[in-house]
Amino acid sequence: MSYADQTRSTYERTIDQIPASLRVYLPILPVVVLVGIFIFYPIVRAIYTSFFEKSFLRPNQAEFVGLANYAEIWNSSVIHQVLWNTFLWVTVGTLGAITIGFVMGWLLHKKLPYVSVASAIVLIPWVLPRVVGASIWQFMFAGSRGIINELLVQLGITDQYIVMLGSPALSLWPPIIGIIWRLAPLFALLTLTSYQGIDDHLYEAARMDGATPWEEFRYITLPMMRYNLAIGFLLMLIYNIRSFSMIWVMTKGGPGASSTTLPVMIYRTAFIDFNVGLASALSVLLLSVLLVFSYYYIRVYDKIQGEFQ
Amino acid sequence: MSTDSPDSTEPFRTNQSWLFDSQAGTYLRKIVVGLATLLTAVFVLFPLYWLVVTAFKTTTEIQRIPPTIVPQNWSLQGFWLVIESSIRASGYKAFFENTLGIHISSAIDINVIGLIVSSLKVSIGAALVAVVFGTIASYVISRREFHGKNVLMILLLVSLMFPGPAIMVPMWELVSTLGLYNTHLVLILIYGAMTVPFVVWLMKGFFDEFPQAILDAARMDQCSSYETFRYVIIPMSLNSLIASFIFAFLLAWNELVFALTLLSNTKYTVPPGLLTFVQGFNVQWNAVAAASILVSIPVLIGLAYIQRYFVQGLTGGAIKG
Numbered sequence: 001m002s003y004a005d006q007t008r009s010t011y012e013r014t015i016d017q018i019p020a021s022l023r024v025y026l027p028i029l030p031v032v033v034l035v036g037i038f039i040f041y042p043i044v045r046a047i048y049t050s051f052f053e054k055s056f057l058r059p060n061q062a063e064f065v066g067l068a069n070y071a072e073i074w075n076s077s078v079i080h081q082v083l084w085n086t087f088l089w090v091t092v093g094t095l096g097a098i099t100i101g102f103v104m105g106w107l108l109h110k111k112l113p114y115v116s117v118a119s120a121i122v123l124i125p126w127v128l129p130r131v132v133g134a135s136i137w138q139f140m141f142a143g144s145r146g147i148i149n150e151l152l153v154q155l156g157i158t159d160q161y162i163v164m165l166g167s168p169a170l171s172l173w174p175p176i177i178g179i180i181w182r183l184a185p186l187f188a189l190l191t192l193t194s195y196q197g198i199d200d201h202l203y204e205a206a207r208m209d210g211a212t213p214w215e216e217f218r219y220i221t222l223p224m225m226r227y228n229l230a231i232g233f234l235l236m237l238i239y240n241i242r243s244f245s246m247i248w249v250m251t252k253g254g255p256g257a258s259s260t261t262l263p264v265m266i267y268r269t270a271f272i273d274f275n276v277g278l279a280s281a282l283s284v285l286l287l288s289v290l291l292v293f294s295y296y297y298i299r300v301y302d303k304i305q306g307e308f309q
Numbered sequence: 310m311s312t313d314s315p316d317s318t319e320p321f322r323t324n325q326s327w328l329f330d331s332q333a334g335t336y337l338r339k340i341v342v343g344l345a346t347l348l349t350a351v352f353v354l355f356p357l358y359w360l361v362v363t364a365f366k367t368t369t370e371i372q373r374i375p376p377t378i379v380p381q382n383w384s385l386q387g388f389w390l391v392i393e394s395s396i397r398a399s400g401y402k403a404f405f406e407n408t409l410g411i412h413i414s415s416a417i418d419i420n421v422i423g424l425i426v427s428s429l430k431v432s433i434g435a436a437l438v439a440v441v442f443g444t445i446a447s448y449v450i451s452r453r454e455f456h457g458k459n460v461l462m463i464l465l466l467v468s469l470m471f472p473g474p475a476i477m478v479p480m481w482e483l484v485s486t487l488g489l490y491n492t493h494l495v496l497i498l499i500y501g502a503m504t505v506p507f508v509v510w511l512m513k514g515f516f517d518e519f520p521q522a523i524l525d526a527a528r529m530d531q532c533s534s535y536e537t538f539r540y541v542i543i544p545m546s547l548n549s550l551i552a553s554f555i556f557a558f559l560l561a562w563n564e565l566v567f568a569l570t571l572l573s574n575t576k577y578t579v580p581p582g583l584l585t586f587v588q589g590f591n592v593q594w595n596a597v598a599a600a601s602i603l604v605s606i607p608v609l610i611g612l613a614y615i616q617r618y619f620v621q622g623l624t625g626g627a628i629k630g
Contacts, residue, residue: 012533027449030442031505036502038480038502045479059485104349107621111342115490120616123352127612128561131580132601136356139363139594147359148336150375163342181356186623193620193628201361242473245580249587264475270478280479286475294470298463301627 025062036058043287049280056274069281077281078257079265086241086261092176093240097183098233105191119192122185123185130182135199141165141250156169165251168258175259182246183239190232194225230300238293241286262286321467364388364478364598371594387570387595391603394596395422419589421600424582428604429563436557437523438501440550443508448538449510449518465506472503491573499567504557511556511622515549516542550616555611562607579604 015023022223050069052062073079090195104122112118125133140148141164152158164170211219222229244263247253253268260268264280270279328334363371367384370377398420416531449456480499481490490494519542527537543550565580583604587597620628 024453024455027445031446031465031509032461034438034498034505035465035468036500037483038472038499040464041419042476042479043471043484046484049479049482059482081353093356100349100352104353107342107349111346113516116616120612122611123616123619124357124420127355127559127563128599128605129580129583129608132360132605133356133586135583135597135601136360137318138587139597140356140359144599154375159352172544181352181577185353186626189620190624194586195630198502228628231624238470242475244474248565249584253525267566267570270481276478276482282476283333283478287471290470290475294467297470298466301466304627 046280046283046287048283049277052277052280054272054276054280056276060278064278065262069278072278073281073285081257082260082262083266085259087255088172089176089261090237090240093179093183094141094181094233094236096176097187097236097240100180101184101187102191104188105195108188108192109195115192116281117200117248119189122188124185125182126185130245131249134178134180134246135173137174137181138165138250141174167254168255170257171251171255175250176251177248178246179240179243183236185241187232188237190228190235191225194228195221197228227300227304231297232238234293234297234300236292238297241289241293325562349358355429360601364602366569366595368593368595370496387593387599390593390596391421391600392574395420399423415604419582419586420595421582421586421603424577424579425547427493427576429607431493431500431568432530432558432561434493434497435504435561436554438497439504439508439557442501442552443505443549443553445538446505447509448516448542451513451519459557465509466488467504473566477566480567490571493576495571496561496568496578499571500557500561500564502563504560507556507560507622508553511618512546512549514621515546519545525564547607547616552615553616556618556622559608559611599620 015026032192048063051064051066053065053068054062060161108115108118108122133300140146146164149161149164153161164174180301198221202224206216206220241261242263243261244267247259247261247264248267251259253264257265262285264284266282269275269282328338332461362378362380364384366377366380367382367389369385370381378517388508438630450516455579479609485493487495510566521543527541532540564581565584568578569581569584572578574581574585577585586600595627
């Protein structure tokens with residue numbers, strides 16, 4: 001043992017046993033193990049289980065059924081309705097959140113004083129526990145006592161009290177309004193941050209060239225923040241398609257399947273109907289959509305930050 | 310063209326529309342902007358106002374049709390109901406009634422205070438797991454080159470997209486195989502895994518900009534790599550560390566899906582507990598609103614602190630705040 005060796009602690013000498021090329025992975029190991037076990041393993045497991053007929057009540061008896069669970073998705077009319085609901089949910093929710101969020105972000109940047117205080121207040125719907133946000137909206141829409149129903153009657157839009165959460169034709173829409181309320185602030189903050197990142201000199205130069213405010217917006221603001229907006233758009237898609245609490249608290253997906261989207265359907269199939277195989281197949285469906293969104297997220301990310309060094 | 314205009318670029322505007330030139334256009338723009346501000350403000354704030362107001366109404370006023378916009382008499386009945394139901398559910402009812410002479414009349418028995426305690430346990434645990442492991446990993450990722458670094462960072466970014474309903478069924482299978490069903494430990498690990506990528510991205514952004522000269526100076530003073538980390542880097546990065554901690558804490562505090570599927574009601578944390586509260590007693594809206602306010606307090610305190618890091622953390626550093 002050389003002199004240099006003796007000054008090193010036992011801990012350091014143990015570490016020295018590991019080849020230098022592998023030593024760098026040691027500090028990363030806990031993260032890799034944690035994320036590997038609790039996020040990536042379940043993904044693989046979902047694909048595996050989706051080929052089995054398996055009940056929640058007898059988890060040890062699984063029967064290989066090939067693609068039968070996927071065939072059921074293909075044939076079941078309830079699931080078709082659920083997929084259609086999910087499509088509506090994601091489209092309307094995303095467009096609503098982006099439009100309102102962008103306007104909010106623009107107002108915050110251009111028109112309102114005390115930006116940091118105002119944006120903190122705006123963010124409250126997003127950081128509030130999801131169940132709290134959802135229960136506020138449930139209460140506002142609830143039964144015949146809800147404030148929103150009262151408002152509609154007072155404004156003369158309807159002349160009767162409708163139980164919106166209990167009507168098959170309407171029950172999907174209150175949760176959509178709720179999710180827009182929750183997600184729009186997030187997009188507003190993204191817009192605000194993007195605005196703050198644009199150099200004022202660009203606008204000054206444009207005005208010198210005689211640009212109208214619309215042209216400033218069209219030829220400076222939009223091009224400068226296009227990747228940021230793309231990130232925001234993808235985040236909105238992902239949060240929308242993943243959202244569970246808003247619907248579950250407000251309607252539990254009912255009546256029937258009228259307000260059920262894919263996440264709620266997965267929960268109902270696995271934990272109420274106990275059909276783990278079918279639920280896994282539905283999970284695989286949701287995972288594939290998320291994977292597509294993630295792919296584009298990485299693409300845009302790459303555009304903003306340059307190559308992954 | 311007036312020469313005392315505050316906007317010095319005005320003489321250069323040639324192709325303006327009437328919207329920007331005439332007096333009427335100016336009024337129209339002001340009205341539209343004002344209206345947009347008003348509408349979005351009402352949309353964002355009214356539900357929050359309604360939550361607060363409902364919490365302070367009496368039970369009889371809650372039942373009124375049409376509902377009152379401002380409570381006629383402000384009352385703490387909602388909060389009192391929450392405390393009473395907590396006392397009832399925690400099994401100290403007899404103690405309070407006999408010894409302190411307080412009559413517990415609540416019909417609800419959900420231990421909201423107990424829920425908050427278990428949620429604190431889980432959230433702090435998860436945040437510690439995420440911050441400790443995430444910081445160590447992000448330091449190495451930021452300072453060293455190694456094989457698979459790009460793949461690792463991409464996988465960490467992608468892993469932010471999946472948690473929630475998409476993996477709750479296989480997660481339940483995994484957790485029952487491990488024999489950890491209905492334990493707080495497993496939630497700590499899952500939330501830790503869900504939030505560690507956030508922490509890695511946030512802290513990597515910080516470490517990337519950390520001046521190398523300071524590390525060299527520490528090295529000259531015979532600091533080992535551990536000592537450099539402990540006595541130089543940690544104190545200097547305290548702000549980012551606290552932000553990461555709060556970020557992870559908030560995520561764990563708000564998460565419903567895994568808490569709902571991996572716990573039974575004896576061990577519920579705040580989100581599933583509140584859900585039972587909402588669905589079981591939705592006549593007592595003042596109690597529900599009061600409970601909602603109580604469980605939102607930590608979130609609001611946290612928001613004030615992390616606002617600056619919010620966008621950066623949430624987008625995995627794609628957009629710098």
